[in-house]
Amino acid sequence: DKIGTVNMQQLLAQFHKSAPVLETFKGYEKQIIERNKTKAEEIRALMDEAAKTQKRAETPSFAREKKEQLLREAQSTRVEAKAREDARIAWITRKKTAFSEKQAVELGVLRKEIMGMVREFGDAEGYDYIFDKSGSSGASIPILAYAKDATSLTEKMLERINRDAPDEEAEGSDQGKSKGSGEE
Numbered sequence: 001d002k003i004g005t006v007n008m009q010q011l012l013a014q015f016h017k018s019a020p021v022l023e024t025f026k027g028y029e030k031q032i033i034e035r036n037k038t039k040a041e042e043i044r045a046l047m048d049e050a051a052k053t054q055k056r057a058e059t060p061s062f063a064r065e066k067k068e069q070l071l072r073e074a075q076s077t078r079v080e081a082k083a084r085e086d087a088r089i090a091w092i093t094r095k096k097t098a099f100s101e102k103q104a105v106e107l108g109v110l111r112k113e114i115m116g117m118v119r120e121f122g123d124a125e126g127y128d129y130i131f132d133k134s135g136s137s138g139a140s141i142p143i144l145a146y147a148k149d150a151t152s153l154t155e156k157m158l159e160r161i162n163r164d165a166p167d168e169e170a171e172g173s174d175q176g177k178s179k180g181s182g183e184e
Contacts, residue, residue, distance in 0.1 A: 114161055121160055
């Protein structure tokens with residue numbers, strides 16, 4: 001039996017189609033973090049306002065009615081801050097869940113595409129089995145405990161999955177950009 005290995009994590013990370021997807025994820029994650037930060041700052045401002053109102057209520061020169069009114073205002077502001085904090089936590093939980101699902105779906109599409117190319121390569125090169133050496137069991141133990149480096153197909157697969165990539169790197173390193181030489 002002819003057996004080979006690939007590192008799917010490396011293939012996915014270095015697949016030319018992964019870069020724009022990962023950049024989109026970074027942008028989306030940054031938006032979530034910024035919005036969460038804004039919400040947290042608003043809540044902090046409310047809590048500060050409640051503390052100031054509470055402190056004003058402790059002023060000895062105020063009449064009892066005024067003190068009670070200020071204490072009610074402080075309590076009301078704290079209740080609003082608590083409600084906003086609960087809403088913020090629910091919001092961030094929903095956003096993180098949706099983001100994780102979006103990542104799983106979009107990266108899953110890329111993984112399937114890479115797996116198709118691995119199968120195609122394995123078929124063409126006569127491999128009986130190709131294992132993912134980056135895969136882990138539920139206990140985070142690598143599924144493939146040992147394989148000779150000579151059987152690693154990761155580098156060949158990186159060439160294969162990126163052969164359709166735009167020639168950005170080649171254009172940047174070649175000083176005389178030749179037109180029409182996109183085929184290998």
